[in-house]
Amino acid sequence: MAEIHLKNLAHSYYPNPKGDGDYALKKIDHVWEDGKAYALLGSSGCGKTTLLNIISGLLHPSDGQVLFDGVDVTDLPTEERHIAQVFQFPVVYDTMTVYDNLAFPLRNRGRSEDLVKERVMHIAEMLEMTDVLKFKARGLTADAKQKISLGRGLVRENVAAILFDEPLTVIDPHLKWLLRMQLKALHHRVNNTMIYVTHDQTEALTFADQVVMMYDGYVVQIGTPQELFERPAHTFVGYFIGSPGMNILPTHIDGNLAKINGLSVSLPDSYKFDADKKIELGIRPEFCSLSREEGLDSIPVSIKRIEDIGRHKIARADLAGQEVNVIVPEGISITDEHTHLSFDASQINVYSNDWLVERGAQS
């Protein structure tokens, strides 16, 4: 188990990087706490796999160091970092039994069969695999094979961290639920530092204590799932987290009044901005509501489309040329006569040049 310090870390795939633009991973300095679960979240090309490969030792960073519990491991190869890795596709020996698969890393290191048995049984019990130990791996489902991959990493003593690279990609939705739950329960038991790379927000949010949101080589926010949902630090985080993502509406703000194409919205706080700043309001579809009658602070919209997706509906509304998505809870009827949109004012975020303006920062 280890605390991981990413010390002034950056990486460029070019030999002589010139500006920020040449860096696939822009400079970061973070300490990731021992025993916590982190998710690296972002779309393809955002730098998340680069960062993971630096931590695992597959890639040597062009700048900075990686420290495990204060010890510099930057120059150590993967096999000397004592990490367990789980990849997109399960890595198992199909012709071996589950038991032999799990025992393999220990036998390879010449451990006694007594110790092998003790460790394998312990891990199998944690992964709920004791009843398939005698089966050949070949006949198992993708999720069972993925658990073997994980078990082979965990079976060794003193694992510093467990790294997951999109581990649920090949798993069917139903088994995803089960495997995700087992991973989470496992984390409660082993308390290893875990790092999980994914582009899937649900996986990241449900797995992690802390989500590391990446965009274009930058770490734009590190926070709890709740922080990322309620107070996205950057408009990209607002867009990326949530389905649909946050509504981002260009606006002009004067004091506590925001104007969207001439329509007024009151804000809980007062702001003052330089004229050259790009100012936007961020409001999640969950905090928007539609009604037939004009309300105190409602603004007129027209409904373009309503999508019923079972659990709730998504209404796509037009606000003076801007698309605004509204989530309508199940059981509440909605028609194109619902032309008055209201925001839960306490949940409005204000962005200046794409970055969140902290409340109370201006007064």
Next chain:
Amino acid sequence: MSLSLEQVSKVSGRDTHIYTTDLTLEGGSLNVLLGPTLSGKTSLMRMMAGLDAPVTGRILWNGDDVTGKPVQKRNVAMVYQQFINYPSLSVYENIASPLKVRGLNKATIKKRVNEAADLLKLNDMLKRKPLELSGGQQQRCALARALVKDAELVLLDEPLANLDYKLREELRQELPRIFTESGAVFVYATTEPTEALLLGGNTATMHEGRITQFAPTLDVYRQPVDMRTAQVFSDPPMNYLSLSKQGQQIQFGENQNIPAMGALANLPDANYTLGFRPNHTLLEKPDTEVMNFTGEVNVVEITGSESFIHLQHADSRWVCLTHGIHDIPPETKLSLYVDPAKVYVFDADGQLVIAPNSEVN
């Protein structure tokens, strides 16, 4: 335009891939094949395309028997999970390729390629090679090529599975519009219930080589004919409870019982399975008459605005989806409440007996 499968089956060696199946799909319709891996989605599509011949039965196109007619002689387009483009051709040439094969004149080709590129937002990338594009753009190129053909049957086999989550969200929103604008029969295979709901249209749920139900997508979701269908069409999985109805009581687990309420009260005495969706569980007792269960928390997953509480209830694993952040420690005993109007009841054979009251719209 219509495609009909009549008594079609597919057997290979000792494995039955598709049991005897009947299915009719109409022109201008979007039809989702929803089921887990190996449930028969691809086998069914390959027969529709003419890539494989069925062992029994007939395939009819507008009433004409086309069984055994090879794919080259049918007007079919396919898009696979893996993006397939010609790497040495530009995006423009890729999209144009099926039209060139057909020998259309340059002006017509240009018009059609530009229309398809417009639809899939590829206008700025027409001169690039596929490998210079992102995954999403490559798949859009493959989709454009399928659409430009004006095929009468378009088969999409998990086309978004290899794309980033956010990109999938955007394409899913665009696809139904593209489908309705064409007049073709669209068939779309997916493993994801949410994707079927977002696409709308009709859904055929598949389980181990059989279509368990085929109807408008929301109807299948709200009124699944049996437990298998309910299971295939739920994400998170539906919660189940085996029970025995005796008089005015229902019994379950080890001598637990609660009053038979709601529609359950009118059922004949027998063994049933109760099903309810994770989003229809309540942690606080409402004023109305509700079923009350106690489970033990396994683990809680928090999405930022909602919590998925995984519970152990006797031998069953349940998921309870609630608004807000509920960080409850493992092994906590938790009461949960279910509105009897929101439950499904299946008989001993797994057939639907009661579905929840349909919501007003």
